[in-house]
Amino acid sequence: MEGQAQVILEGIQKSFGDKEVLKGASFTFEKGNIYGLLGRNGSGKTTLFNCLSDELTPDAGKAWLVQNGERKELLPSDIGYVFATPILPDFLTGYEFLKFYMDINKDKITDPKPIDFYFDLVKIEKEDRHRLIKGYSHGMKNKIQLLCYMITRPPIMLLDEPLTSFDVVVALEMKQLLREIKKDHIIIFSTHILQLATDLCDEIVVLTGGQLEPVDSSMLHSKEFEEKIIEILKDEDGHEHQ
Numbered sequence: 001m002e003g004q005a006q007v008i009l010e011g012i013q014k015s016f017g018d019k020e021v022l023k024g025a026s027f028t029f030e031k032g033n034i035y036g037l038l039g040r041n042g043s044g045k046t047t048l049f050n051c052l053s054d055e056l057t058p059d060a061g062k063a064w065l066v067q068n069g070e071r072k073e074l075l076p077s078d079i080g081y082v083f084a085t086p087i088l089p090d091f092l093t094g095y096e097f098l099k100f101y102m103d104i105n106k107d108k109i110t111d112p113k114p115i116d117f118y119f120d121l122v123k124i125e126k127e128d129r130h131r132l133i134k135g136y137s138h139g140m141k142n143k144i145q146l147l148c149y150m151i152t153r154p155p156i157m158l159l160d161e162p163l164t165s166f167d168v169v170v171a172l173e174m175k176q177l178l179r180e181i182k183k184d185h186i187i188i189f190s191t192h193i194l195q196l197a198t199d200l201c202d203e204i205v206v207l208t209g210g211q212l213e214p215v216d217s218s219m220l221h222s223k224e225f226e227e228k229i230i231e232i233l234k235d236e237d238g239h240e241h242q
């Protein structure tokens with residue numbers, strides 16, 4: 001993705017029955033940043049991601065992609081969505097799946113590389129590449145999902161709790177990978193792990209009371225940061241904060 005880019009969310013609303021989950025979530029995300037989306041269990045992080053991709057239709061609100069000053073509606077094809085629970089065909093090997101993925105997306109791949117190059121990128125061992133996905137660990141399936149978007153490089157990457165399934169070594173590798181690609185993307189990932197957010201993210205956004213609230217990023221590495229976040233998250237009704 002060349003040049004400047006932004007994703008603008010305007011008043012996204014979503015209810016399930018009479019439960020209002022998103023109550024007009026608005027925010028502008030900029031290319032080149034990794035955003036940590038923090039929120040308590042059930043605050044609506046997954047719902048927000050689902051509304052941005054085509055998993056759910058919001059009740060109201062709009063999402064826009066601005067590229068080089070041109071504003072268009074955000075489309076599902078602009079988004080790479082790494083689910084918390086990976087959905088992959090169990091009956092294919094990792095290699096077969098990536099080959100298939102590259103075939104069906106060949107129009108989107110600007111600089112295709114051999115399949116083994118991609119496996120090397122996320123450090124999936126040679127002997128695992130030709131095993132059925134059915135036998136892959138949760139973390140390996142997450143790696144494959146992430147890898148898909150490393151191949152097609154959509155402008156926006158949504159990662160739902162992506163690093164929690166990785167062991168410490170893999171999590172570190174994935175963090176490095178995200179840092180390497182971030183200059184070309186808008187990366188938003190949801191997490192419960194505050195330390196992960198402060199460690200990897202350039203900006204923190206909190207989903208509380210159905211709204212998105214930025215947190216002053218200059219605070220990110222300060223002692224008060226954790227207290228501030230907890231204070232916001234504790235306020236379940238989403239009243240006004242200082």
Ligand SMILES: Nc1ncnc2c1ncn2[C@@H]1O[C@H](COP(=O)(O)OP(=O)(O)OP(=O)(O)O)[C@@H](O)[C@H]1O
Binds near residue numbers: 041044
């Ligand atoms: N399809 C659905 N039908 C009814 N209620 C739903 C549906 N999807 C989500 N919800 C409700 O919406 C609220 C927000 O759920 P969501 O999964 O978006 O939260 P979350 O912030 O991702 O939570 P967690 O951190 O626990 O993963 C919850 O109360 C959930 O029960």
